Amino acid sequence: MQPQILIRPAVEADYDAVARITRDAYLAAGYFDNADHPYIRQIQQVAERAGKAIIWVAEREGQVVGSVTLAVAGEPYADIALDDELEFRMLVVDPAVQRSGAGRALVEAIIEHARSSEGINAVALTTGMTWESAHGLYTKTGFQRVPDRDWFVPDTDIKLQVYRLDVQQL
Numbered sequence: 001m002q003p004q005i006l007i008r009p010a011v012e013a014d015y016d017a018v019a020r021i022t023r024d025a026y027l028a029a030g031y032f033d034n035a036d037h038p039y040i041r042q043i044q045q046v047a048e049r050a051g052k053a054i055i056w057v058a059e060r061e062g063q064v065v066g067s068v069t070l071a072v073a074g075e076p077y078a079d080i081a082l083d084d085e086l087e088f089r090m091l092v093v094d095p096a097v098q099r100s101g102a103g104r105a106l107v108e109a110i111i112e113h114a115r116s117s118e119g120i121n122a123v124a125l126t127t128g129m130t131w132e133s134a135h136g137l138y139t140k141t142g143f144q145r146v147p148d149r150d151w152f153v154p155d156t157d158i159k160l161q162v163y164r165l166d167v168q169q170l
Contacts, residue, residue, distance in 0.1 A: 003060050003061050004060070005058050005059070005060050005065070005101060005102055005105040006058070006059045006060070007056055007057070007058055007059075007105055007106060007109040008056065008057060008059060009054065009055070009056055009057075010046075010050060010055040010056060010057045010067060012047070012050075014046075014055075014057050014064050014067075015046040015047055015050070016046075017057075017063075017064040018046045018055065018057060018064065018067045019043075019044040019045075019046045021064065021065070021066065021067060021092050021093070021094045022043050022044060022046075022067065022090060022092045023035055023040055023043070023044055024094065024095050025092035025093060025094065025095055025098075026040060026043070026092070027040070028095040029131065029133075031128060031131070043090060049069060049077065052075065052076040052077060053069050053070060053071050053075060053076065053077035054069070054070040054071070055067055055068070055069050055070075056068050056070065056106065056109065056110075058093070058102040058103075058105055058106050060097070060100075060102065064094075065093060065094045065097050065100075065102045066091070066092055066093040066094065066102040066103060066106055067090070067091075067092055067106075068088050068089070068090060068091040068092070068106045068110065069088065069089045069090045070086060070087070070088050070089075070110065070113075071086075071087050071088075071089065072085070072086055072087065072120070073085065073087075077089060079126055079151075080124055080126055080149060080151070080162055081124055082122075082124070083119075084119060084120060084121040084122060085120065085121070085122045085123065085124045085164070086110065086113070086114040086117065086120050086122075086123050086124070087123070087124050087125060087126075088107075088110050088123065088125050089125070089126070091103060091106055091107070091125070091134075093106075098133075099133075103137050104137060104140070104141065107137060107138070107141045108141065110123055111123055111141065111142075111165065111167055114167045115167045115168075120167070121166060121167065121168045122164050122165060122166045122167055122168075123143075123164070123165045123167060124146075124149075124162060124163070124164045124165075125138065125143070125162070125163050125164075126151070126160045126161065126162055126163075127160065127161050127163065128158070128160060128161070129159055129160070129161055135161075138163045141165070142165050143163040143164060143165045144163065144164060144165070145161060145162070145163055146162045146163065146164045147161070147162075149162035149164075150162055
């Protein structure tokens with residue numbers, strides 16, 4: 001049995017671990033070829049991100065093993081959120097402990113947070129077309145595809161898929 005996972009807001013002492021896990025997870029999944037890619041460098045700027053969005057971490061036995069960024073419509077890190085949606089981005093788990101429940105714990109905490117947030121009726125997210133393990137997690141936790149909201153990363157041919165979960169019907 002895996003030790004318990006604690007989901008909590010990130011603090012400054014977590015930022016280096018969040019940056020490392022985010023970089024390593026994206027590279028291990030094959031999303032980018034190397035750590036010098038501009039987007040990889042950008043997503044490692046955790047202090048800057050924390051000033052503009054909410055970051056949560058998953059902690060197991062005192063170690064940060066995952067993180068996620070939350071945003072609502074109109075905030076800098078919201079790409080697709082509608083007015084009644086909580087959007088999450090950059091959900092990552094340390095490749096050394098993937099498939100141990102940390103990702104699912106983060107998603108379940110996000111759903112519970114959305115359910116208890118006034119004015120929020122759904123959770124939305126964007127994911128890559130080929131990110132099969134992510135698709136599986138989102139489907140298992142009740143998310144459904146919303147193909148009419150899929151979009152392309154600006155100035156690229158990279159199409160991203162949108163998933164949504166109505167939390168008021170749960």
